[in-house]
Amino acid sequence: MAETLLLAPWLPLLVGSVLVAVLRGLVQDVVFVAAPMLALVFVWMVPQAAGPGIDWLGLTLMPIASDPTARLFGTAFALAAIGGAVFALPQRSSTERAAALLYAGSAQGVVFAGDLVTLFLFWEVMAIGSAVVIFSNGASRAGLRYALMHAFGGVLFFAGIAASIGSGGTAIRPFAADSIGSVLMLAGILVNAGAPPVSAWVADAYPRASWSGAVFLSAFTTKAAVAVLIRLFPGEAALVPIGLIMAVYGMVYALLGNDIRRMLSYSIVGQVGFMVVAIGIGTPLALAAAAAHAFVHILYKGLLMMAAGTVLRATGTTRLTALGGLARSMPFATAAMILGGLALAAMPLTAGFVSKSAIMQALAEEHAAVAWFALTAISAGSMLYAGLRLPWFAMLRSSTPPPLSLATAPAMKLAMGGVGLVLLVVGVAPSLLMRIVPGIDAVAVLTPDHILFQLQLLIGSSICFVLFLGLLAPRARAIRDTDWLWRSLPQLLVNAVRAISRRGVATIPSRAEVEAKKIRDLSEAWMQRTMDAGNWRTGDIALVATALLGICLFIAAM
Structure with missing residues (x-):
């Protein structure tokens, strides 16, 4: 029992979080990078079985249970933490570093949890760690809104678990949304996934983090929710329309956005929508495709957030209207932004093409025509905002670039280069991804007809971009989203009550x-x-x- 617990992938990250909080200087840097590296080793060393149980208050808890899904997400989370830590080496905030490792460790705890209670405990610690990452950048209001939203989701999740324990204990098993308990549990998970009507918390919170903190935020919360959905609600039909709404929402708001990190945050919701649709389909291929796309998404979205963070650190802004002409002075960040955008748009020979191909084949095999056509169109839209609009207006267009206050640090280039290399290697050799996601090994990826179809789709998007370049140009404007319900509406109601009270008091004798x-x-x-x-x-x-x-x-x- 002790040997298995000592190999828990979350252990080095949680210990590293404590050490980073008290250490300083070079030793802190070493611990900050070594902890996620050790976690990656443990992901592949821990036995593929449920670990020993721990009796607690009449419940049997399993703090470590490994299977192929846990290993896949654990690998992705460890790689994201390694890349994020190397990228954040110029970041000297000990609070952010400690919170980031706590965040990454609790995400590992979620995917390796062997029971619902352990899962929920790590789920809540993950919310605390991510909130502190936002608070550490001085964004107290955004951090508070983020914490309240995840507290709301946690209450729903806990209520669902409490209602479901009586019927089947604490074992992690598939549920159907046919009872109050399971519906509450599903609702709590979907809050973390960024599902409507609370999708706006992602774009509200993530851009408030520091240039390095947003890299960690983009990796864990929503994808941990995807992993939990795969385990608890595979084949839940309600997830298909929810996922489609998320995909459309993310694409539309990303096309309208002016701030790079807000655009990428909206894009997170849209890409998670692809995964949620596949989980709703629920076949073995669809579930494996959802997991594979989560793995790839963590990489290319991390690369895009690194590029955006590099621009923010150097120029002090990520507003497209204030950028442009940076390709010559920031070639590395430009290349990273282009590669990440093309991977998001599923360009052939990138990893995004492999995982999206698996999702589309799963939909085709189940004759889910509406979902297939909708996601195909949204993939074309992804090319518009991520592969073309973002790098063009931020880096490539002819414009007077803003002055650079800081050069790109070597550690930042190393992190972007490493993640970009993985995206290209997986795209050129899809079998490498299929080895750790065996459920997608039957998907034909690099076939002439498949590549030609995708290229035609992307070329069509490029033509639309040229034709409608004026309409797609960024504008400095406020875009109303559902976060108005909890950011502005309460204050309006308070003001209305005060006005009514004043009028009422004036009429009292x-x-x-x-x-x-x-x-x-x-x-x-x-x-x-x-x-x-x-x-x-x-x-x-x-x-x-x-x-x-x-x-x-x-x-x-x-």
Whole structure:
């Protein structure tokens, strides 16, 4: 038992988080990079079986359980953490570094959890780690909104688990959304996946992180949700329309966006939509394709966030309207942005072409014509915003570039180069990905007809880009999203209540106003004494205790 736990992939990351918080200098740098490397080793060393159980409060917990799905996501998470750590070496914030390792470690805990309770515990720690990554950049309001959204999702998830334990214990098993408990559980997972109507939290929170923190944020939360959906809700029919809505939403808002990191955040929602559709189809090929696309998405979205972070660090902005002409002064970031965008658009000979081909074949085999045509069109839209619009307006167009305050650090180039190389190698040799995702080994990827069809699709997108270049040009404007419901609507309601209260008070007769003022002053005095934890008189304490006791007895008697 002890040997298996010592090989848990989350262990070196959690220990590394503590060490990074207390160490400084070169030693901290070494720990920061070595912890995710050791986690990758443990991902492949831990036995492919459920680990020993731990009895706790009558429940059997399995903190480590490895299978092919866990190994695939664990590998992707470890690679993302390695790349993110190397990229963030110029970042000297110990708080962000510690939070990033905590975040990565808890994501590993989610995918390697062997029971629902352990899964939920790591799920909540993951929310804490990611929120601290945002807070560490001074974005307190965005971090608070992020934390509240994930607290809401966590409450739903926990309520669903609590309702489902009675029927089947804490074992991780497939569920159907046919009971209150399973529906609540599914809703809590979908909050983390960025599903509607709360998709906007992704684009609200991720761009508020630092130039390096956003790289970590793009990798774990939504993809951990995908891994949990694969385990708990394979073949859930409701996921197909939800995934399609996510894919359309992500593409449309990414096309409208002006800020690079907001565009990429919307794109995360859209690409996760592809995975959610495949999970809803639920065949072995579809589930394997969803997992493969999650693996590839972590890589190319990480590369795009690195390129965006490089631009932000050097120029102080990621607004397309303020950029342009950077290709000559930032060739490495330009190449990374182009490669990441082409991989996202499923350009042949990139890893994105391999994973999206698997998803499309899974849809074709199940005759899911509507989903197939919709995702094909959205893939063309992905080429518009990621493969063309983003690198053109940010780096390639003829424009006076903004002044560069910092050069691209060698560690940042190393991270982008490493991730880009993996994307190309997997695209040229798809069998490498198929070895760790054996469920997609029957997919024909590099065939002439398949490559020709995809090239025709991408060429059509390129023609549309040239024809509608004026319409696709970035504009400095506010784009309203569903986050208006929790960012602006509450303040509007508070203002309305205050206005109504003021009008109501103005109509109260003077005598009643005096009495109301006395009651208000008395209430405020009691509230102040309570908040200040002052010394209450014995009579007051006895009165309150008697009242509370009476209320309890009344409730018990009902």
